[in-house]
Amino acid sequence: MARDRVAGxxxxxxxRASTELLxxxxxxxxxxxxxxxxxxxVSICPYCDFVVYAGAAARGxxxxxxxxxxxxxxxxxxxxxxxxxxxxxxxxxxxxPDETSTDEAATRRPLxxxxxxxxxxxxxxxxxxxxxxxxxxxxxxxxADAEVTLEANPGPDERGDAAxxxxxxxxxxxxxxxxxxxxxLRRLGRRHRSEDVAEAVAAARDAGIxxxxxxxxxxxxxxxxxxxxxxLEGALSLAPDHxxxxxxxxxxxxxxxxxxxxxxxxxxTSGARRWRAAARIDQDDDLAATQYQHAVDRLAAxxxxxxxxxxxxxxxxxxxxxxxxxxxxxxxxxxxxAHAFDGVTRRWNAARLDGYIAALTPPGGxxxxxxxxxxxxxxxxxxxxETVVLGLRTDRGVPTTAxxxxxxxxxxxxxxxxxxxxxxDDRIVLxxxxxxxxxxxxxxxx
Numbered sequence: 163m164a165r166d167r168v169a170g171x172x173x174x175x176x177x178r179a180s181t182e183l184l185x186x187x188x189x190x191x192x193x194x195x196x197x198x199x200x201x202x203x204v205s206i207c208p209y210c211d212f213v214v215y216a217g218a219a220a221r222g223x224x225x226x227x228x229x230x231x232x233x234x235x236x237x238x239x240x241x242x243x244x245x246x247x248x249x250x251x252x253x254x255x256x257x258x259p260d261e262t263s264t265d266e267a268a269t270r271r272p273l274x275x276x277x278x279x280x281x282x283x284x285x286x287x288x289x290x291x292x293x294x295x296x297x298x299x300x301x302x303x304x305x306a307d308a309e310v311t312l313e314a315n316p317g318p319d320e321r322g323d324a325a326x327x328x329x330x331x332x333x334x335x336x337x338x339x340x341x342x343x344x345x346x347l348r349r350l351g352r353r354h355r356s357e358d359v360a361e362a363v364a365a366a367r368d369a370g371i372x373x374x375x376x377x378x379x380x381x382x383x384x385x386x387x388x389x390x391x392x393x394l395e396g397a398l399s400l401a402p403d404h405x406x407x408x409x410x411x412x413x414x415x416x417x418x419x420x421x422x423x424x425x426x427x428x429x430x431t432s433g434a435r436r437w438r439a440a441a442r443i444d445q446d447d448d449l450a451a452t453q454y455q456h457a458v459d460r461l462a463a464x465x466x467x468x469x470x471x472x473x474x475x476x477x478x479x480x481x482x483x484x485x486x487x488x489x490x491x492x493x494x495x496x497x498x499x500a501h502a503f504d505g506v507t508r509r510w511n512a513a514r515l516d517g518y519i520a521a522l523t524p525p526g527g528x529x530x531x532x533x534x535x536x537x538x539x540x541x542x543x544x545x546x547x548e549t550v551v552l553g554l555r556t557d558r559g560v561p562t563t564a565x566x567x568x569x570x571x572x573x574x575x576x577x578x579x580x581x582x583x584x585x586x587d588d589r590i591v592l593x594x595x596x597x598x599x600x601x602x603x604x605x606x607x608x
Contacts, residue, residue, distance in 0.1 A: 188545055190506045191492040192249035195275040195483050196302060198234070198294065199497030200283035201515060202227060204320060207351040208437035211415050213428055213499030213513040214281050221285075226515065231290055233522035235297055236530050237496045240522075242301035245494065252303030272303025275483035277311045279336075284314035288326035295331040302494070309334055309373075309482040316362035317354035324369035334373040334481075335366050336406075342396035343389045346382050351437075356396070363400045373479050375404035380453040382410055383444035390453040394460060403479035407457050408472050409450055412438040424512045424536050426499045451598050458594050469557050471597045488552045498533075511535040543568070547608045554583075554600070559591030569607040577603050 201213045202220035219226045252272045276298055278291070291312065298304060311334040314321050327335070341347050342356040359376070366374050376397050380390050397405060414435075415427035430438075458468060466474040470488060473481065486493055495502040499513040511518065512534040521533045540548070547569045553560040562585055565574040570590075577583040582596030582603050592600060 188506045188540060188542065190248070190504045192245055192252075192270050193273060193302065193494035193502075193504070194271070194491040195277070195486040195493040196273050196298060197483070197493060197495040197497075197500055197502075198238075198276070198278045198283075198298075199495070199500040200234075200278060200280040200286055201230070201498050202280065202285055203282045203315075204285070204317075205351070205353060206431075206434070208434045209350060209410060209412060209441070210434075211413055211427055211430065212281065213426070213497075215515055219515075220282075226519075227286060227290075229519055229523065230515065231286070231294075233519045233533075234497060235294070236522040237533065238294075238297055238301060240530070240532055241494055241496060241502075245302070272305045273298070273308060274305055275309040275311070275486060276304060277483040278332075279311075279313045281313075282315045282320055282338075283312055284320060284322035284327075286322075288323050288330050291327060291332065292330035299331075311336055311481070311483060313338065314362065315354060316358040318358060318361070320353070321358075321362045321365070324365045324371060328370050333371065334375070335371045336375040336377065336404075337362055337366075339376045339397065340379045341382065341389075342378075342393040346385060346389060346393070349383060350379070359396075360400055363402065373403045375406060375479075375481070376400070376402045377406045377408065379408055379410045380457070381445050381447075381450035383441040385449070385453075387449065387452055387456060391456060391460075394457055398460075398464065404473070404475045404481060405461070405466070406473050407454070409454070410441075410445070412442055412445075414438075421513070423514070423517075424534050426501065426510045426513050426535075428499075428513050454598055455594060458597075467557070471555050471592070471600060485556075488556050490549060490552055507537050507539045509535065509537040544608075551604045551607055554590070554592055554596075554603070557591060559586070559589040562588050562590055564590060573603060573606040576606075 199213065201215050203214045203216045204220060206214050206216045215226070218224045250270050252270050254270060276295065278294070283291070295304075295310060304310070310331050312322075312327060312332045313336045315338050321337075324335070337359065339359045340350060340352055342359060344356055347354065347356065363374055363376075378393055378397060382389075394407075414430065415421050415425075416430055419425070420427040421429045461468060461474050466476065467480070468474045469480050470484070473484065475481070490505075492504050493502060496511075498511055498515055498518045501508065501510045503509070518533045521531045524530060546567070550560055550564055550570050553564075560570070564570045574583065574590075577596065580595075580599075581593055582599055583590055584593050585591075592603075596603065
């Protein structure tokens with residue numbers, strides 16, 4: 163699967179003050195969203211650096227899916243216990259930090275979104291997905307109109323039973339198409355055919371899935387504007403509700419120090435390392451910019467809202483879960499490599515499945531403990547920078563008052579002169595050029 167790694171916490175004014183615990187000027191709040199990471203795929207694509215276990219771990223007599231699900235359910239219980247202790251149970255009175263809180267504001271709200279990602283969670287039996295959704299509902303609460311998303315691969319042996327997923331409570335499906343060009347799919351190591359994408363969308367529609375998203379990759383090695391345009395047209399012909407368009411990034415998590423014992427990434431295999439080295443040679447920044455600009459123009463002409471750098475939606479189909487990240491709302495996360503944030507502290511689970519299972523399902527009746535991982539506590543300056551960066555990712559941008567305060571004040575004139583920012587009414591937003599060069603701007607803000 164291709165997804166942005168975005169971090170988020172509390173959107174200013176969006177969380178009731180009575181549910182907050184004030185810590186050093188920043189506010190910890192109960193989760194508005196929950197991410198569940200399912201780390202299994204049939205095979206691992208050479209560009210992928212998500213936490214994934216494939217082959218015998220995912221399928222066959224020695225698969226580790228059941229023991230993982232047992233550990234996952236334990237973690238959900240332990241994380242829910244911690245949230246209940248800190249904020250009160252969903253629907254129950256929560257601690258009041260001041261005397262201005264109202265009775266309504268003193269009630270902890272249930273989750274607004276649940277996102278089951280991976281990996282390929284559509285490999286998990288639908289009855290296990292149903293059990294998982296029900297456990298989350300029981301322990302964290304799920305709003306009556308909660309957005310419940312599952313990621314799926316489009317191949318016939320990987321997409322799962324759409325009708326059973328609807329019965330399990332899934333209302334939104336994110337399908338990892340990546341390309342609709344057969345040669346590109348082979349180059350990327352994908353197992354599915356382009357026609358499988360259409361079949362997966364049709365099956366989801368027939369089953370009653372209410373919102374369907376497709377992932378596509380641009381800047382594919384040896385790609386062209388023509389192949390990208392055909393993939394985009396093919397995707398549009400399937401009438402999805404949401405599109406995520408990502409530039410193919412070929413990171414090196416080993417070099418970045420992310421693969422240690424408590425790191426949130428797995429070591430890169432030698433084969434993937436060789437593939438990436440060769441692929442980088444065949445990527446073209448200018449072509450990637452042209453491909454992105456084509457998508458911006460084509461989708462705008464068809465009434466799609468580009469509500470975030472990499473995401474477009476039909477009205478009402480914006481990803482509420484991802485918006486929780488970009489609006490900096492509090493969210494919980496479970497599973498190997500998963501990241502959570504409460505408004506004050508970022509926390510992540512280590513990527514390694516053995517350590518995860520050993521902590522949560524120890525042998526011999528030993529106490530079950532939370533999995534290994536790490537954490538980082540934000541200070542006011544870090545929170546301010548994050549607020550600006552995440553706000554600028556979206557089409558709403560940030561208030562114009564942000565240009566007078568750190569961290570944007572120092573970079574605002576430069577970004578304006580470079581054509582990266584513009585002002586619309588009382589908001590500062592990225593231009594299309596700014597979206598393409600956003601990493602350059604963001605690096606100056608953090």
